[in-house]
Amino acid sequence: GTSNPVFTGTITGGLSSDGLIATYATSADQASNVGNYAIEATLNDPNNKLGNYEVTKTSGSLSVTKASISVTTDDATREYGTSNPVFTGTITGGLSSDGLIATYATSADQASNVGNYAIEATLVDPNNKLGNYEVTKTAGSLSVTKASLTVNADDATREYGMSNPVFTGTVAGGLTSDGITATYATSADQASHVGNYAIEATLVDPNNKLGNYEVTKTAGSLSVTKAPLAVTADDATREYGTSNPVFTGTIVGGLSSDGITATYATSANQTSNIGNYAIEATLVDPNNKLGNYEVTKTAGSLSVTKASLTVNADDATREYGMSNPVFTGTVAGGLTSDGITATYATSADQASHVGNYAIEATLVDPNNKLGNYEVTKTAGSLSVTKASLAVTADDATREYGTSNPVFTGTLVGGLSSDGITATYATSADQASDVGSYAIEATLNDPNNKLGNYEVTKTAGSLSITKAPITVTPHSISRWVNNANPFLGGVVTGVLNNDDISVKYVTLAEQSSPIGNYTIETEIIDPNQRLGNYEVTSNTAKLNVYDVPKLTYATNDTASSVIGPLGLPATDDEGRSIQWVSSNNQFVDVTTGYVQRPSYREGNKSVTLKATITADGAIYEAIYPLIIIANSNTSSGTGASYYIEAVTANGKQRVELKLDDLKKGFVTIQSDTEVAEFVISQATLTQLMAISPSMKLQFITAKDEMTIPIQEMAVAGNNHDLTIKIGRADKATEFVEVKKSLGANVWAGPVEFNVTGLDDQGRSSEISAFSAYVNRKIELDAQDSDFATVVLWDEEKQAFTFVPAQFIKENGKVTAIVKSKRNGYFFVIDRRVSFIDLQNHWAKSDIELLAAKFIVQGRSEMNFDPNGMLTRAETAALLVRAIGIPLNNTEFSFSDVDGKWYEADVIAAEQAGLIKGYSDGTFRPNNRVTREELAVMLTRAIAYANPSLQTENSVLALADVESISSWAEDSIYQALSLGIIKGDQQGNFKPQAEATRAEMVTLLSRMLKLLNFI
Structure with a gap:
């Protein structure tokens, strides 16, 4: 907005004599907007010298800056609730030609609260010139002042003790929109005294507007009346x-x-x-x-x-025959000063009968005051009671079966003149059972005086004690492998024709080995009379002794008889023997002469039978003999025998040399993993004749089976035999079966099967042998404590444990299997655990045998180690553990039929591990004691390996006296073999019931002793 200054500059170079000068100018004028404008130089060359120069021009710059302008707003004032006045102000500076003007406004409106509000200026710039100015604004102030508000409370009246009425009043002034109202109250409440009380107004300001008013209040008056x-x-x-x-x-x-x-x-x-x-x-x-x-x-x-006066005579009592007591009573009511009293009397005297008599009151009124009372009298009662009489019977005793003694007693109380006496008796007679019987008194009353007495009777006791009875069995003897004879004995002391008899029993069975067996007594008491006796049961011995021995010629055996036989005339007890031959042509029982068959006839089987009669029984012994034909012994160079091997490579005839056979162990080998070996009935007979103790070992590429020739002969039963060994081609058939194992399968199915073929071409599978047969299964796996061999039981559709040990041979693990059964075998690694075995002393044994399918839990998660063991469980566990096959099911106990344990119980009974009871029951749920368990375990050991039996000696146990005589031998065997042990005090606790954990621990020790695990 100001004029341009005089512009200047400098000329550098050129001769001053050339007279060159410069003028400077810009395009900007006074009205140019703020900004920068170029200042250009123009050269004046009065002497025309510029052509001698190369001219360089540098422009200057004119900077046009903003001018100052100020706007000041005037102050204003108004009352709250009124409209704003017109606002004014002044503008200082600026070009009038720019046309700048100002407007003024505030944020306060009619309803704005009392206070100061800024009045702000706004510049109006019609020509867009405001950008050329530095503007300074000074705001004005609008002062909003308070308005007037008047409140008047109305007067009121009420009665003392009443609630205050609703108070009223008026509010004048103020904006309706402010919503200001009034409430009215007084200091007087319901309990305020009679008088006048101010009614004060309180303004209600919901929108906080009271600050905008000058308030004037006028109080009302509350009048409180009586x-x-x-x-x-x-x-x-x-x-x-x-x-x-x-x-x-x-x-x-x-x-x-x-x-x-x-x-x-x-x-x-x-x-x-x-x-x-x-x-x-x-x-x-x-x-x-x-x-x-x-x-x-x-x-x-x-x-x-009027007052009440009550007279009550007290009750009284006395025994019959006594004088009356002094009667008393009470007088209730009345003033003491009136002196009214009472006397009491009854009609009863000393001779009055037992019963109740009234006691009446008589009032004494010395001051004549009774007229002031309503009198009520209540009579008392004199009770004449019975006298006491006590009768006590004396105790007595006698033995069962004898007559009662004469009973006595005492009589206390009663008058002697009444003549009362007592007699004594009991319900027990000579046949009454042992026990205590009351001795009762009966009173004799010749003068009918008992009605005057309260009689107390105290019964005596007749104690009938037990009578002695003695049972003595007869000692007897018999041959081994024969049934027991009739067991008898003598019973003395039975009284009163009591139906008591005796059964004589022994643990010895037909299959029991040679030795002395205790004969014990079982008393039969159908009418429950035995409790009347003190029983003395004696024992006797059953001597099981060996059958007579044949005497063979030098180098002869039963399976190879050449020379004459010596037949004893009497047995070891001196009893006469009768001999019978199945073929007198070859064996003459009179002379013992042996006639050998010719070569063409072949070896001959002859059976001798020895018989004796003793103790009312007949005992027999059978002697199977093979008479060797002349050709079998006449040449030392020997004939040849053959076994046919069938493999994937075809059939091959394996020659067996006589010289090899006489060594007693022959190996027949195949290079394939699966092979069948066929041996004819004729060859079996010939091999039996050469060496009855011979064993044949059949070997495939990975597995083998060693069978005693005697087992093959029995299994063959005059049939040809086929032995099949090796990895069975049944993998697909066993896929689902393997899944049920829940284990790692290391090998299987591995087949070990024997089949008989008769001369008519009919085959029959030999499911089991009579003795354990060794097998070997080669594994491609590491050794493990939980490695187990199991057999698939097709009938039960389940796996069963097979005894086996695991050894390392030539760097590989091999399972050495001992089993009587044939079929499909698997080698597995399986782990089992139970949640109730944490920190249990038997945990390792239980989990090991559970992994081997020998023991099972009560449920999938719990074993119940402290649960009691039953006879059925014991039988099942022993059968599983030592692999006892079931020969037949023709016999069964009446109480196991159809139960889960039926087959196991039958198998255990057939193997001689358990026995039933004389009534044909097994009692499967009965608990098993520790001594019973020891007997069953030692029988199982004898079944599995008879050579482990030891000679009996003295039992080194602290509680040996509590061991039953029938269990002594077995407990000694179990102790000496390390199967059972005494506790720290040396006690065995034979009658204690065995727990499941104890059974598993003993079972584990037994299996390790037998090398079955």
Whole structure:
């Protein structure tokens, strides 16, 4: 907005004599907007010298800066609730030609609260020139002042004790939109005294607008007037001579908080005459509130009536024949000063009968006061009771079966003149059972005096004690492998024709080995009479001794007889023997002469039978003999025998040399993994003749089976035999079966099967041998404590444990299997655990045998180690553990039929591990004691390996006396073999019931002893 200054510059170079000068100018004028404008130089060359120069021009710059302009707003004022006035102000600076003007405004409106509000200026720039100015604004101030507001409370009135009425009033002034109202209250409440109280207004300002007003309040007046109060005394009554009752009444009106109460009194006292007396009320005003009431009182009435006098004669009692006691009683009611008393009497005298008699009262009135009373008399009762008489029977004793003794007793009390006496008897007679029987007294009353007595009888006791009875079995003897003869004995001491008999039993069975067996007694008492006897049971011995021995010629055996036989005439007990030959042509039992068959006839089987008669029984012994034909012994160079091997490579005839056979162990080998070996019945017979103890070992590429020739002969039963060994081609058939194992399968199915083929071409599978047969299974796996061999039981559709040990041979693990059974074998690695075995002492044994399919839990998760063991469980565990096959099911106990354990119980019974009871039951759920378990375990060991038996000696146990005689031998065997042990005190606790954990531990020890695991 200002004029341009004079522009200057400099010329550098050129000769001053050339007279060159410069002028400077810009395009900007006074009205140019703020900004930068070029200042250009123009050269004046008066002497025309510029052509001698190379000219360089540098422009200058004109900077046009902003001009100052200020706007000042004027202050203003108004009252709250009125409209804003017109605002003004001034503008200083700026070009008038720019046309700048100002408008003024504030944020406050009519409803804005009292206070100061800025008045701001806004510049109006019609020509867009404002950018050329530096603007300074000074705001004005609008002052909003308070308006007037008037509040008047209305007067009111109420009665003392009443609630305040709703108070009213008026509010004048103020904006309706502010919503200001008033409430009215007073300091007086329901309990405020009579008088005047100010009614004050309180403004309600929901929108916080009161600050905008100057408020004027005018109070109203509340007038509190007196209330009515009515007091009424209640009527009352009492008997003459008694104290006044507590008088009552009612107060109607008044506030409970005032605490105003009333007391009530009368002029009548305890001695006042019968009649009516006023009861007056007196108000009690602890808080000085009565001035607030108009009081009205109404008196009550006291009625004094006659008093009661009660006379009660006391009851009394005495025994028959005694004098009357002094009678007493009570007089209740009346004044002591009246001196009224009573006397008491009855009609009963010393001779009166037992019963009740009235005791009557008579009043004594020395001062004539009875007229003041209503008298009630209650008679007492004299009870004449019975006298005491005590009768006591003396105790007595006798033995069962004898007559009763003469009973006695004592009689105490009663008059001797009454002549009462007592007799004594009991219900027990000579045949009564052992026990205690009451001895009762019966009183004799010749003069009918007992009705006068309370009789107490004390019974005596007749104690009948046990009579002695003695049972003695007869000692007997028999041959081994024969049934027991009739067992008999003598019973002495049975009385009263009691139906008591004796059964004589022994643990010895037909299959029991040679030795002495205890004969024990089982008393049969169908009528439960044995409790009357003290029984002495003696034992006897059953001597099982060997059958007579044949005497063979030098180098002869039963399976290879050439020379004559020696047949003894008597056995070891000197009993005469009768001999019978199945073929007298070859063996003459009279001379023992042997006639050998010719070569063409072949070897001959001859059976000798020895018989004796003793103890009412017949004993037999069978001697199977093979008479060797002349050709088998006439040449030392020997004939040849053959076995046919069938493999994937075809059939091959394997020659067996006689010289090799005589060594007793022959190996037949195939290079394939699966092979069949066929041996004819004729070859079997010939091999038996050469060496009955011979073993044949059949080997494939990975597996082998060693079979005693005797087992093959028995299994063949005059048939050709096929032995199949190797990895069975049945993998797909066993896929689902393997899944059920829940284990790692290291090998299987591995087949070990023997089949018989008769001369008509019919085949039959040999499911089991009579002895354990060794097998080997080569594994491609590491050794493991949990490695187990199992057999698939097709009938049960389940896996069963097979005894086996695992050894390392040529760097590989091999399973050495001992089993009587044939079929499909698997080698597995399986782990089992139970949640209730944590920290249990038998945990390792239980989990090991559970992994081997020998033991099972009560459920999938729990084993129940401390659960009691039953006979059925014991039988099943032993059968599983030592692999006992079931020969037949023709025999079964009556109480196991159809049960899960039926086959196991039958197999255990057939193997001689268990026995049933004489009534044909097995009692599968009976608990098993520790001594019973020891007997079963030692029988199982004898079944599996008879060579482990030891000679009996003295039992080194602290509680040996508590061991049953029939269990002594077995417990000694189990102790000496390390199967069972005593506790720290040396006790075996034979009658204690065995737990499942104890069974598993003993089973584990037994299997390790047998090398079965």
